[in-house]
Amino acid sequence: MVNPAEYLLKFFKVEPRIEGFDDSACSAFDAMARTERLVAGLKASGVRRLDTVEQQLPAIWESLWKSFADAYSDGSLRYFSTHPKHDETLSPASILSLQTIADRSFSMRYELNDDRAKNLTAFLNELVELIKSDDSLPPALKAHIMKLVDEVRRNIDNFEAGIDFDINDSLQRLFGSMYMAESATQEKSKWQTIKDKYLGNMLADFIVQLPALGLAVSQTLQAIGS
CATH class of the missing domain: 1.20.1440 (de novo design (two linked rop proteins))
Known part of the structure; x- marks a missing residue:
């Protein structure tokens, strides 16, 4: 998975999916974890103005969880599935955050000799x-x-x-x-x-x-x- 933020934009159907797109819980949660690490890595590398982006990560996590579970009136999530059960809609702020992460990420390729x-x-x-x-x-x-x-x-x-x-x-x-x-x-x-x-x-x-x-x-x- 080259760019986990781009994957999440496709998972939440903000961007078009390719045929055979893997929307399993394993791939989705892995992408979310990688996105968090990517934000931390960008901050560690000196990229500024990511605080607002970082603040949106819990909301994106919540939307991801809700995609795979049933939400009850008390706010609890039950009957977790390995494949999406609902199409959750991200807030404009969350969408902008994922787009920012995707655009600011960079490739790191190390070819050994x-x-x-x-x-x-x-x-x-x-x-x-x-x-x-x-x-x-x-x-x-x-x-x-x-x-x-x-x-x-x-x-x-x-x-x-x-x-x-x-x-x-x-x-x-x-x-x-x-x-x-x-x-x-x-x-x-x-x-x-x-x-x-x-x-x-x-x-x-x-x-x-x-x-x-x-x-x-x-x-x-x-x-x-x-």
Whole structure:
């Protein structure tokens, strides 16, 4: 799913659907979660004026839930289905928010080669050491980042073995977790050091920037979301 906000615009029939459009609960809720991560990632990357957009996310979640369930007079939702039971209509503000997210999102494509794999491996090794030594981070966040590091390493192994893979989602979530770590740590200078050493060059290699975003390649990136 390249652009989850565009998917949601089609799900709510704001934009036309293609033949065979997947409106299952699995795809719809995954798109919503990815949209939340995408907003967080844009904000982490320095995109401004997203507060109003972010405020609409709970309303979009509610409309999504109502699409798959029956609403009762007391406001409760029951009899959840795996496929839509109702066509919910988004408010103009929610529609504008999804359109804004879709238009402001950008593609991040990272094609590994031998030099990039070597550089990425060195980055992961230093990141692991930093995580282990940073006692100010919540244990759950440290475990989450380590899990994402392992995921990226598996992609590197697949590259070296000639196995087909897509590293982009893993990298987006890893960079997003680094942003969260930098926000939570008491050792911000160490996180800034590893960002300055690796992320500027790495992101410059594979971010396709939209000029309107005014993004700095040295800033971290979050995905979303899931």
